[in-house]
Amino acid sequence: MKAVCWQGIGKVGVEHVPDPHIINPRDAVVRVTSTAICGSDLHLYNGYIPTVYRGDILGHEFMGEVVEVGSGVSNLSVGDRVVVPFPIACGNCFFCGTEQFSLCENSNPNAHIAEKMWGHSPAGIFGYSHMLGGYAGGQAEYVRVPFADVGPIKVPDTLTDEQVLFLSDVLPTGYMAAENCDIDEGDTVAVWGCGPVGLFAIASARLLGAGRIIAIDRFPERLRKAREAGAETLNYESTDVLSALKEMTGGRGPDACIDAVGMEAHMHGPIGAYDRVKQAMRLETDRPSALREAIMACRKGGTLSVPGVYGGLIDKIPFGAIVNKALKVKSGQTHVQHYMRPLLERIERGDIDPSFIVSHRLRLDDAPLAYEAFRDKEDDCIKVVMTP
């Protein structure tokens, strides 16, 4: 089959690899019909996530048709149309029992690497480094899906691929980011980053009762989409975000702040240069300028919600502001399995149509071009969907 493989920093290629097959009883094999490139795939592409090696198959946002099921999977049959969540979860452990699926204790065969990095290991993730399991990803014609009796959700034929594909990651991720804000009716929520996760966080905050949403980015097309989703927007290239937010909120600051940017934030001036140099010299792993700004902007007693991916160590975080302003901090990889069903119902009811984020539709063969365009935000690239 064809699969998108990591070939080095800034380089992916479509290679011919053997077809996957059932290894464990609870596996299934899915023929991919649609797969997307996630913003977090760019962290792999740009070489900022360790333990990604040449030949690794990428991709954790995918859906398709079940073509083979293991003897331990009774709730799926060949021919089912399914969306697969990006974290792999067993459904049996303490964390799965409390619906914290991205913290599954049993799905990462390389847990010892993650434990060295973070003290404990989270769940394994498709196509997202060896420290998160080393599982072959979904930017391919076929994927082996472990614990297939727990993760994949069947979707009705009345909905298109583009309407349901994002249940695999970015829609639940944006939704969980908004839910983590504990929004009270009429709250003001500020969102850093208007990529797919930021846009879904905006839409979700609206659904959850936010009175006012302020979105921050620098790309005009993303800001336009944020306005369509119901946000007021700030372009951080032409505005001083901190004073603008203070002024817009009568001096108090947003009730909740969402960092939907993560480890490769851009920032101008000396602070931005400082982080770029330190990250390039491997003196810090992540560039946290959006996070710093969100902490400083947040109202006293407010909530900081971090769906953006951070991998390791960050510098010059104003932790004093978190303590002295009594901020609540919520984060985590998304517990996708927990959100898929209610969000599918919302899609079926027409509360939200996630396909509005798609900007590019390409063939799997065009993956190298797609990664490049997405990284450079060429041609207003917001979300790429590929079909094998």
Added chain:
Amino acid sequence: MSTQFTPGSEPDRSQSAPPRYVAEDEWYGTEAEYEYEDYGVTPMFEPRQLTQALGWFSIALGFTELVAPRALGRAIGVGEQPTLIRLCGVREIVSGIGMLSERYPSKWAMARVAGDAIDLALLGAATRQPDADRTRIALAASAVAGVAALDVFASRQLESVESAHAPVAIVAKAITINSSPETLYRFWRNLENFPRFMRHLEEVRMTGERTSHWVAKAPAGTRLEWDAEIVEDEASSRIAWRTLPGSSVEHEGVVSFEPAPAGRGTIVRVSMSYVPPAGKVGVQVAKLFGEEPGVQIDDDLRRMKQLIETGEIATTEGQPSGRRSVLGRTTLGRWLS
């Protein structure tokens, strides 16, 4: 006189008997007391305190030699030798830091003994200098000799304590599993289940109600076989086993099952000790082959948990991948690919 040791460096190897059984309260954090007589040494000082004292003395002397070599030279009667005294100061500081770092303290104490010998030789040579004050030099030399005696004593004492510990590897690990103590006890009581999650075991065969025959994969494709017996067996709570006398491997283990708080499953605690083949060399060889006991037990327990909770062991072995780099999973492979 007694002192405290943390588990992991502890077992009594004074006799040729198999490793002492490790009691439960010695596994996690609780420090156990051991009599010095166990090691055949009657101490005048607690070795750790002596090491620390000598370490700080070394640093203080080295610092003085470094910043005031001329004053010191006059005090001990050797006259103007600033460069030589400064070099001695650097040596003193290095060996002092070495002793305080508590890694291989006996080696560092030996380094101090060698330093003392150099000092005495230099003092002897200094008596032939025109500006030498022989009375002062004699006083300094007797002080150095006194310290040297302490250094020799410390290094010997440390060495005997260290070698009493070295050849036994002990690992103690705990994991929480979503299952009942009864189920887990039954799973462990059939030792034949071990190879299902202990990667280095090829086979365990029960040869009687309490006896078993073990076959393990050893480094470099060889095999180790031994016989063991269950020495403690408390239903739903605890199992201990050890190798039979005369086995090629000295190994023992104990596992206990205790309900986790608030009905959150069972805490399984495992402690194993064994004498690796060929003592220290065996550990080195084992490390070379990635068979480090601590990491291995961790991974084994994780696989056991997966097996009990999910019915299978998570793996990616056998899945497809693209062309790999000749440098494999290395940082260089990441950058050069």
